[in-house]
Amino acid sequence: MSDQRPRRPWEPPPPRPWGNEGPLQPWDQARAQVEQGFSRFRAGTRGLLLPLFTWPLFFDAIWEIGTGDVRGLVAAALGIGLTVGATATLRRGRKGDTQRAALMVGAASGVVAGLGAALNPLMAVLLGAGGWLGTRLLYDGAVQEVAPPAPPPPPGPLDEHRARLARIAAEPRLAGVSGALAGVLDDLSARPERITEARRFLVVHLDGLDRIRERLQAGAEPPEGLPKLLEDLTSAADEMRDRIRAEETAALDIQVKVLAERLRQEGYA
Template identity: 55%
Template sequence: MISAFWRRWLLPFTVLPLLPATLVNLFAGREVALAGCLLGIALPMLATWLMRRGRAGDAQLAAATMGAAAALVAFLGAEAGPVAALLLGAGAWGGTRLLYTGVAEAPAPPPPAEPAPPGPLDDARARLLRVTETARRVSEPRLVPVAVAIGAVLDEFERRPGRLEEARRFLGVNLDGLERIAARLAAGAEPPPGLPALLAELEAGARGLRDRLREEESAALEVQVKVLGDRLRREGYG
């Protein structure tokens, strides 16, 4: 019995008789017969690729491809009548179906997972990355701590989706200003004397906002703990 491995490699050998016929028709100028030979070579190669892929339904497609190849070679290459070509094609189709009966086929791969939708602050993070790259390119490292501080504020706002409007207001002042500074420096502007103080103010403001957000959460947790403790004692569980 022929193994499944060798059955996958039998199809390319069916084109060997067509190779000399292709050369003869080429030099003889028989264009129709040449087209039939070329199709008789190309279609079995396609069937071989289908069987190598091995997905569900590929064996049936390969059998239909081999049937079409035999019919076209007979009709165009051998100038057989349409009835004879169809009979030969049906024989090739049936023989290929029998040859590949029982060959294991892999299921079709699942469709690729849809990419996750962008987060509300992903654009701001991309802008911060561009600012950092610009700072390194123009040798102005004083921009980097400000970008890091703004990124830390974004981390805090991402944990609080209900305060995105406040995040947008913060970015509209701090990140927009930092971007404009980076763009001017990239265009060749010389840093003015007041730039270090402004950058320090931007960094301090971002760090202060981050600390305030954390303090608010800590205070809210403290109140929640106190309320829960009072309720436990009131219900007699404390």
């Protein structure tokens, strides 16, 4: 016998399986559209309500200027400035901006109460806390705050050289020497400690090739000595690679000898 019984008229219908909710009713669709519109309006006007609370301070500032009350004028200026700053902070929408804006509004309320209205410090602190709490209640969670974008990574020691080499390689007549210099950059990337000693070599070769590229792309006819010069530059790049490998080989040979000597002294070999 089944345990199911007919649903009473006053009982809500059972929930539908996930993914089988079916089309929304016209009333539900209208309500969803209204909620989405209100959310967009609230996000678009985020923080614009705060300056409306400071409109009496504009008249107060004019009055303080007329009476020559510097203290009241400073209080009004700080109240307006901090509130406008809080509005700009809220509209930025970064992570933690609501907390920062609430602190600014609380500070503005406390300054106006203590400095402008000459209330006792306790009342100024309480009014400042009220401004902070009111801002948090009004705007906390109104929109999803995003973290500030991460700063771009710093350029690598060879990035500038690679960019110049890419421009040089765009000229087909310089493809051979460009490939040789690209090999030098690859070897230096694997051995960053060698970059300092090869920097002068890279600057001289890339400067010369960059000027040649500009003249060729401007329509200059290649002189007779250009092929020989490019061949010499390619040979120099190959020699630089051979020297880097030779220095690495020599360093490895020294390490092997030192390790073998230490093992012999310790009695392990």
